[in-house]
Amino acid sequence: MSSEEALAIIVSLAAAALLAVVAVGQGLVPVASTDLTPLARFYLLNVYNGSSQLWGASPEVITSILWDYRGLDTVYETAVFFLAIIATLTLFRDAKLLPETAGSGRGMTVIVKTVTRITFVTIPIIAASIALHGHLTPGGGFQGGAAFGVAPLLLITAFSLRLAAERGWSKGKLLTVRTAGLLAIGLIAVSTPYIIAALGGKAGIGYVMQNQPKAWAEVGWPYAIAYAGMRVLFSGTLLFLNLAELFAVSAGLALVFTVIAMPTEVLEKGGGVKK
Amino acid sequence: MMEAATLLWIYFYSVLLVTVFLSLYGVYRRPNVLKKIIMLSIFGDAANVLAVLMGFRKNAASPPVYPGQTYTEWSAPNSTQLQQFASAAVDPVPQVLVVTAIVIGLAVLIFLSAAAILLYRHYGTLDVRLIRQKIIEGGVEE
Amino acid sequence: MFQGPIIFGLTVNEILLAVFLTLALIFTYKTLVERDLVKAVVYSGGEAVSYALAFVVMYAPDLVLAYVAVGLGIYSALFLFVITRTERYEKEVVEA
Numbered sequence: 001m002s003s004e005e006a007l008a009i010i011v012s013l014a015a016a017a018l019l020a021v022v023a024v025g026q027g028l029v030p031v032a033s034t035d036l037t038p039l040a041r042f043y044l045l046n047v048y049n050g051s052s053q054l055w056g057a058s059p060e061v062i063t064s065i066l067w068d069y070r071g072l073d074t075v076y077e078t079a080v081f082f083l084a085i086i087a088t089l090t091l092f093r094d095a096k097l098l099p100e101t102a103g104s105g106r107g108m109t110v111i112v113k114t115v116t117r118i119t120f121v122t123i124p125i126i127a128a129s130i131a132l133h134g135h136l137t138p139g140g141g142f143q144g145g146a147a148f149g150v151a152p153l154l155l156i157t158a159f160s161l162r163l164a165a166e167r168g169w170s171k172g173k174l175l176t177v178r179t180a181g182l183l184a185i186g187l188i189a190v191s192t193p194y195i196i197a198a199l200g201g202k203a204g205i206g207y208v209m210q211n212q213p214k215a216w217a218e219v220g221w222p223y224a225i226a227y228a229g230m231r232v233l234f235s236g237t238l239l240f241l242n243l244a245e246l247f248a249v250s251a252g253l254a255l256v257f258t259v260i261a262m263p264t265e266v267l268e269k270g271g272g273v274k275k
Numbered sequence: 276m277m278e279a280a281t282l283l284w285i286y287f288y289s290v291l292l293v294t295v296f297l298s299l300y301g302v303y304r305r306p307n308v309l310k311k312i313i314m315l316s317i318f319g320d321a322a323n324v325l326a327v328l329m330g331f332r333k334n335a336a337s338p339p340v341y342p343g344q345t346y347t348e349w350s351a352p353n354s355t356q357l358q359q360f361a362s363a364a365v366d367p368v369p370q371v372l373v374v375t376a377i378v379i380g381l382a383v384l385i386f387l388s389a390a391a392i393l394l395y396r397h398y399g400t401l402d403v404r405l406i407r408q409k410i411i412e413g414g415v416e417e
Numbered sequence: 418m419f420q421g422p423i424i425f426g427l428t429v430n431e432i433l434l435a436v437f438l439t440l441a442l443i444f445t446y447k448t449l450v451e452r453d454l455v456k457a458v459v460y461s462g463g464e465a466v467s468y469a470l471a472f473v474v475m476y477a478p479d480l481v482l483a484y485v486a487v488g489l490g491i492y493s494a495l496f497l498f499v500i501t502r503t504e505r506y507e508k509e510v511v512e513a
Binding site for chain 1: 431446449450478479481482483486487490491494495498499502
């Protein structure tokens with residue numbers, strides 16, 4: 001440990017303790033609080049309250065806020081993620097994924113490959129379960145997609161990128177799935193005004209990212225359908241948005257790992273940067 | 276004499292702020308670009324935990340998810356059950372903001388990692404002092 | 418309402434939270450001073466797991482699912498890919 005590091009640690013300890021004591025002393029931060037903020041109380045009492053005008057038809061308060069009450073914010077967040085991946089692809093714009101350019105194809109040992117064969121099936125199942133139960137239990141589209149993204153990563157590291165390229169993976173196909181997911185989110189976002197227009201209602205009533213009907217915008221998505229004598233809860237747009245986000249995030253992560261795992265010479269040539 | 280709970284919460288905030296300061300020191304002072312990126316990810320993590328800590332409360336006993344609901348077996352609760360749920364659950368708002376923050380952080384780090392690879396292609400090193408030296412010497416075009 | 422035992426006016430969750438946050442701080446320090454970047458990535462994975470456990474204690478299961486997948490799986494893999502493409506060891510800071 002150099003003297004500079006010791007100084008940095010001492011200074012940050014002192015500054016952090018001072019800041020924390022001042023913030024707690026002035027009442028700027030909650031300390032062992034036992035009460036909720038009014039906004040939190042509103043969400044907890046209204047999201048799954050069938051008699052409330054502002055209900056979200058979902059027992060999962062977080063997913064409901066994420067895709068319904070603050071839905072437009074999440075759409076833009078997905079757009080930021082999409083742009084970051086497009087920017088990464090642009091940096092390696094000329095690197096093509098072909099079996100000839102995908103490296104040696106040797107992979108790891110037989111033990112690793114055998115374990116990967118099992119987990120390569122189970123990880124997508126768990127990811128789909130997380131995403132499809134996103135409106136009922138903890139989880140959602142992004143959590144499912146991030147878990148799904150581990151599966152292509154395992155395939156690339158344990159087997160090889162060459163195997164993936166030979167099985168027909170390409171940047172174009174993954175980008176198509178990615179774009180289709182984002183497009184589905186966009187279409188669901190503007191669906192309610194169009195449903196109203198198609199049903200012959202007054203134009204301009206429904207708003208963007210509307211899930212359930214409101215008193216001032218009476219057409220929304222249904223939250224349950226009758227199937228085989230049971231009522232199946234799917235919470236309006238939430239199930240479809242989670243599914244679209246699952247496709248968008250998992251394909252985006254697979255795309256990033258496919259590009260970054262390419263052999264160094266291919267990346268170097270594709271990056272357009274002089275050495 | 277302060278209560279033990281107050282002291283413990285001061286300790287929570289102090290530990291998180293120390294983590295934030297140390298990671299910022301790493302971003303500012305470590306020479307390797309990848310080390311800077313790693314410390315930046317830790318900075319984001321600590322900030323996220325700080326946000327969720329502010330929504331945590333002492334007497335909470337459940338996450339903000341109404342329990343026991345499935346696709347086919349579900350029923351909207353009455354107001355007594357809802358009051359019970361609200362009295363036990365933690366604040367959902369910081370958690371929602373943090374989910375968004377995690378996605379944005381992932382996007383930023385993916386782009387920075389790709390940029391670091393190209394930086395190494397261009398300068399042959401990830402050490403910012405050597406990169407600075409090369410730029411001053413004018414040994415690299417563009 | 419919270420039903421568990423209360424020790425010196427502190428709940429079990431608060432005590433565990435203090436442990437996990439301290440663990441994360443130790444991992445952060447180890448990441449900061451480590452010169453071998455592969456080891457630094459492993460330490461930062463440990464930090465992500467500590468924070469995931471802190472989220473368990475703070476009743477945020479959504480964030481746990483996100484953190485285990487992102488913090489431990491995707492970040493580590495991404496950084497290791499970058500290390501294989503670039504350099505593994507960080508050079509000593511030379512005092513000016």
